[in-house]
Amino acid sequence: MKENSGKKGKVYLIGAGPGDPGLLTLRGKSVLEKADVVVYDRLVSPAILGFCNPKARMVDVGKMPTHHKVKQSEINKLLVQFAEEYPEGVIARLKGGDPFVFGRGGEEALELVAADVEFEVVPGITSAISVPAYAGIPVSHRGIATSFHIITGHERSDERTLAGSLQTRDERACQVFEPAEMSCASDRLSLDFEAIARCPGTLIFLMGIANMDFIARRLMECGKDPKTPLAFIEKGTTPYQRTVMATLQTAGETIIRENVTAPAITIMGGVVELGKTLAWKKNLPLSGKRLVVTRAAKQASGISARLTALGAEVIETPMIETKDVFPGLPGNLPANFDDLKNFDLLAFTSTNGVESFFKQLLASGRDIRELAGKKIASVGKITEKKLLEYGIRCDYVPEDHTGEGLGMLLRSILDERTLVNSLQTRDESGVALSGTRSAESKDLLDESRILLLQGNLADDTLLKFLPKATRWVVYETLPVTELPEWKREAVASADAIVFASTSAVENFVQISRLSSLVSRLSFCIGRMTEAAAKSHGFETVTSDETTMDSLVKKIVEYYT
Numbered sequence: 051m052k053e054n055s056g057k058k059g060k061v062y063l064i065g066a067g068p069g070d071p072g073l074l075t076l077r078g079k080s081v082l083e084k085a086d087v088v089v090y091d092r093l094v095s096p097a098i099l100g101f102c103n104p105k106a107r108m109v110d111v112g113k114m115p116t117h118h119k120v121k122q123s124e125i126n127k128l129l130v131q132f133a134e135e136y137p138e139g140v141i142a143r144l145k146g147g148d149p150f151v152f153g154r155g156g157e158e159a160l161e162l163v164a165a166d167v168e169f170e171v172v173p174g175i176t177s178a179i180s181v182p183a184y185a186g187i188p189v190s191h192r193g194i195a196t197s198f199h200i201i202t203g204h205e206r207s208d209e210r211t212l213a214g215s216l217q218t219r220d221e222r223a224c225q226v227f228e229p230a231e232m233s234c235a236s237d238r239l240s241l242d243f244e245a246i247a248r249c250p251g252t253l254i255f256l257m258g259i260a261n262m263d264f265i266a267r268r269l270m271e272c273g274k275d276p277k278t279p280l281a282f283i284e285k286g287t288t289p290y291q292r293t294v295m296a297t298l299q300t301a302g303e304t305i306i307r308e309n310v311t312a313p314a315i316t317i318m319g320g321v322v323e324l325g326k327t328l329a330w331k332k333n334l335p336l337s338g339k340r341l342v343v344t345r346a347a348k349q350a351s352g353i354s355a356r357l358t359a360l361g362a363e364v365i366e367t368p369m370i371e372t373k374d375v376f377p378g379l380p381g382n383l384p385a386n387f388d389d390l391k392n393f394d395l396l397a398f399t400s401t402n403g404v405e406s407f408f409k410q411l412l413a414s415g416r417d418i419r420e421l422a423g424k425k426i427a428s429v430g431k432i433t434e435k436k437l438l439e440y441g442i443r444c445d446y447v448p449e450d451h452t453g454e455g456l457g458m459l460l461r462s463i464l465d466e467r468t469l470v471n472s473l474q475t476r477d478e479s480g481v482a483l484s485g486t487r488s489a490e491s492k493d494l495l496d497e498s499r500i501l502l503l504q505g506n507l508a509d510d511t512l513l514k515f516l517p518k519a520t521r522w523v524v525y526e527t528l529p530v531t532e533l534p535e536w537k538r539e540a541v542a543s544a545d546a547i548v549f550a551s552t553s554a555v556e557n558f559v560q561i562s563r564l565s566s567l568v569s570r571l572s573f574c575i576g577r578m579t580e581a582a583a584k585s586h587g588f589e590t591v592t593s594d595e596t597t598m599d600s601l602v603k604k605i606v607e608y609y610t
């Protein structure tokens with residue numbers, strides 16, 4: 051190893067898969083979550099970009115502000131440059147499908163080796179196999195195809211020419227994937243058509259739509275049966291997936307008639323017929339719709355998952371973000387944790403609170419032994435589970451998982467009242483017990499020795515029940531002030547925005563500052579939200595009741 055190699059950042063060549071965010075690998079996701087820089091291609095889905103560390107520098111090499119695609123040689127240099135700029139950093143190079151299947155990942159890796167930059171390859175699910183699978187077409191099938199061949203329908207022989215031709219083509223559809231122009235297909239394709247025509251297996255062409263008329267004709271000239279079944283699968287695995295069937299003979303005219311656009315793959319051979327029986331991907335009520343969901347908190351609201359399950363592509367835009375507080379300021383947790391000795395019971399009311407508390411406890415040089423002998427209370431199951439990750443079991447969890455429930459539970463212990471059935475305590479093995487534990491109450495005689503660990507926006511519910519308790523603010527919730535560029539683009543191209551509160555409308559308008567949103571469709575929960583959205587120029591469709599169920603129902607009704 052050369053002298054400084056350890057100091058440079060490490061580059062991960064990551065395959066994002068074909069589009070469906072569920073097809074990103076676990077390894078890919080975990081690298082994205084800790085990345086300092088993400089260099090991504092056009093058409094990597096916003097949902098996958100949403101997995102990236104929110105603090106990461108996001109670099110779109112599919113389109114730069116000048117609207118020119120960044121040349122491959124420049125991308126190679128950029129990766130080396132970031133590795134130098136971020137010593138010990140994590141640089142994620144995120145590409146569609148698999149990085150080594152027509153993804154130029156090999157070229158990038160060679161450049162990294164030459165510059166002595168450490169790298170790792172995180173393979174992705176290639177579109178070549180997964181896109182047919184989503185159309186119900188197995189690439190091999192006993193008795194039909196014993197091999198399959200993945201072929202480029204476009205060769206990038208001259209970068210300069212290529213970049214030039216790119217600028218003239220439709221940005222959104224063609225930028226990364228379909229650079230060739232039909233007229234000069236014969237100049238650019240040096241495929242051995244005779245050999246390919248003789249292949250008995252399934253033929254899969256990537257990047258080939260623009261050249262397909264030429265490819266099909268050459269294959270027929272070389273003896274391939276004009277009746278060979280063929281399918282074009284457009285935007286496979288995404289909510290916009292479409293399959294168009296043809297034969298080798300009708301390939302060119304079908305592309306024009308059906309307006310097949312990139313990204314699409316072409317698959318040829320007997321297996322295509324199976325797609326007629328095996329096409330399993332249902333057209334869902336919200337297929338093909340891109341919806342922005344404004345969320346009040348970091349936690350999943352449930353509505354996104356439901357809209358996704360109904361086929362929509364959901365762009366989540368949280369309106370607030372949480373940050374650690376500065377320790378030692380009045381009201382905040384202290385910089386040194388000596389004061390913990392003054393408390394016998396610690397109450398956590400959110401997972402954020404748990405994470406921030408332990409992060410700062412560790413940062414102060416201490417660890418969980420500071421909590422030895424103390425009772426621990428949690429507002430609900432999710433917070434309880436988070437505490438378990440830190441090796442801590444809860445002594446008190448209210449059954450209804452609310453601040454009020456926790457307040458009542460602790461109050462009743464303090465007052466040595468008989469505990470009502472609505473509470474739970476835990477026995478030593480962690481098994482939930484419901485009902486009275488009067489022995490517990492003796493441990494907790496002193497209300498002033500209760501410590502509440504909460505965010506700055508926590509309301510006073512707990513303090514109302516426990517006026518002598520102490521509260522430390524362990525994290526802060528701040529409004530998000532701007533959207534990252536990739537999200538602005540996704541939002542700008544959305545079909546509709548979903549608003550679940552008036553404040554979501556106000557915040558969203560503030561942070562997005564997108565004039566393109568004027569007269570955009572919005573789905574609103576209740577009349578108040580509707581009025582707020584109208585006042586900002588949105589068209590509105592409003593749920594009958596102020597519930598998420600009613601809102602989701604309304605969205606489905608609107609589109610079906």
Ligand code: SAH
Pocket residue numbers: 068069145146147148149150151152153175176177178181227228255256257258283284285286287288312313314315316
């Ligand atoms: N590395 C990628 C391929 C890059 S070449 C992979 O392994 O999948 C780009 C070509 O891939 C496109 O022109 C198209 O032919 C194909 N492609 C990528 N994603 C696709 C998708 N979601 N649906 C259909 N074709 C896709």
